[in-house]
Amino acid sequence: MIAQSFQYESPGTLAEAIALLNQYGDEAKVLSGGHSLIPMMKLRFASPGYVIDINGIPGLSDIKEENGVVHIGALAREADLEHSALLAKYFPIFKDVTKLIADPQVRNMGTLGGNLAHGDAANDHPAVMIALGASVIITGADGEREVPIDEFFYGFYMTAIQQGEILTEIRLPVPAAGTGNAYHKLERKVGDYATSGVAVQLTIGSDGIVTAAGIGLTNVNPVPLRATRSEEALVGKPLTEENILLAAQYASEDCNPSADLRGSEDYKRHVTGVLVKRMIKKAAERAMAS
Amino acid sequence: MNKTINVTVNGAKHTLDVEPRLLLVHMIREVLSMTGTHIGCDTSSCGACTILLDGKSIKSCTVLAVQADGKSITTIEGLAPEGGPLHPLQEGFKENHGLHCGFCTPGMIMRCVELLEHNNNPTEEEIRWGISGNLCRCTGYNNIVKAVQWAGAKMRGEETPSTEPEFV
Known part of the structure; x- marks a missing residue:
């Protein structure tokens, strides 16, 4: 399969890339890892007139900690996330999630920024970002703006990124002591989109009371979903079996999956509940061990 | 353009x-x-x-x-110079029947080159996750896993495992 003809640009600076995006308007698409865009172009679901390859722009793939915030450059590859010692220290969830994204070759190309900017609720990182309380930096001609992850996803393939803008960085608050996080998805085969996926981050005080909870759901809603009622069922209380079951029940009630080859709506709700329960327990284990 | x-x-x-x-x-x-x-x-x-x-x-x-x-x-x-010795992975696939029709083999081997570069003594599980993006419709993967283990041993300078076929 061959994509439709397009003009290829490989700017060496962010300013140049933004200028090109402004010049070409909605005829242009940004190319990062390319493992969503290129398949869509080959299938002719997307036929951009201009492809702006941002891979040659330096400084967009660093992973570093500064003043209580972990900064991840938008061009950090899945393989970089998988092997980052800094991320492993605070966020073992990245080892959980990257292992389940596609396969090693795709993870050598695919980027975190691209995974989010694609705006697909079937992608795995959106739920993780929701659980971790991330924000994203979007850069345009007028400078950069920080958008909380809860205000980032608008709809299917639609995000807060406006014409002439590029997602350049992801920021994660360094979690407090006593925090654990975990992700799992049910998939039919290695590398498949999730039947359902659940990301959880919990902070548990020395008195056993849950002080913070983040729960994000993959592919069971038109947009990546924060399971707000499930979080509320946990915060301010000890982590009892009863509260965990309640959180699981709320998530399965509050999501809005559609039936497809991966299962019926009821099945997906059920799986979501099971995964919420398991990921809460796994995150809690890691919180205790931290 | x-x-x-x-x-x-x-x-x-x-x-x-x-x-x-x-x-x-x-x-x-x-x-x-x-x-x-x-x-x-x-x-x-x-x-x-x-x-x-x-x-x-x-x-x-x-x-x-x-x-x-x-x-x-x-x-x-x-991977190997023309007429020269094979790469340990090529040799491993040959010795262990890591291929039948051979269509997946070049991709499988190129993937495993990187896999063994990171870790020349992978477990079976690590190999299976490592080749999770490569499909083989002939072998059932068992002999591919053996081939990679064989190549790993050779690259570590150890004695290579026996390539006697298993009858089940």
Whole structure:
């Protein structure tokens, strides 16, 4: 399969890339890892007139900690996330999630920024970002703006990124002591989109009371979903079996999956509940061990 | 509008004038006439087109040739010198019947080159996760796992495991 003809640009600076995006308007698409865009172009679901390859722009793939915030450059590859010692220290969830994204070759190309900017609720990182309380930096001609992850996803393939803008960085608050996080998805085969996926981050005080909870759901809603009622069922209380079951029940009630080859709506709700329960327990284990 | 790119393929430098929509796998097979890299699914699922781009295994059906500008590519043809000794992985696949029809083999081997570079003593589980992006419809994977273990042992300078077939 061959994509439709397009003009290829490989700017060496962010300013140049933004200028090109402004010049070409909605005829242009940004190319990062390319493992969503290129398949869509080959299938002719997307036929951009201009492809702006941002891979040659330096400084967009660093992973570093500064003043209580972990900064991840938008061009950090899945393989970089998988092997980052800094991320492993605070966020073992990245080892959980990257292992389940596609396969090693795709993870050598695919980027975190691209995974989010694609705006697909079937992608795995959106739920993780929701659980971790991330924000994203979007850069345009007028400078950069920080958008909380809860205000980032608008709809299917639609995000807060406006014409002439590029997602350049992801920021994660360094979690407090006593925090654990975990992700799992049910998939039919290695590398498949999730039947359902659940990301959880919990902070548990020395008195056993849950002080913070983040729960994000993959592919069971038109947009990546924060399971707000499930979080509320946990915060301010000890982590009892009863509260965990309640959180699981709320998530399965509050999501809005559609039936497809991966299962019926009821099945997906059920799986979501099971995964919420398991990921809460796994995150809690890691919180205790931290 | 065509673009001029500079690529190093198996050590040889090439300057090519390519259409931006030309896929890397087509550049390798059709422009450079190296047909060792196969096209299977053409949708980044099967891994037959796996090559090394700056040392990292990637699926060349989902990368544009222009993205390889300034980079170094290794294909199956570049693993062993013409007429010289085989790469331990090539030898391992041969010794352990790691292939039947051979269609997946170049991609499988190129993927495992990177796998063994990171860890030359992988567990069976690590190998199976490591080749999770490569489909083989013949072997059932068992002999591929053995081939990779065999190559790992050879690369570590240890005695290679017996290649006697298992009868079940």
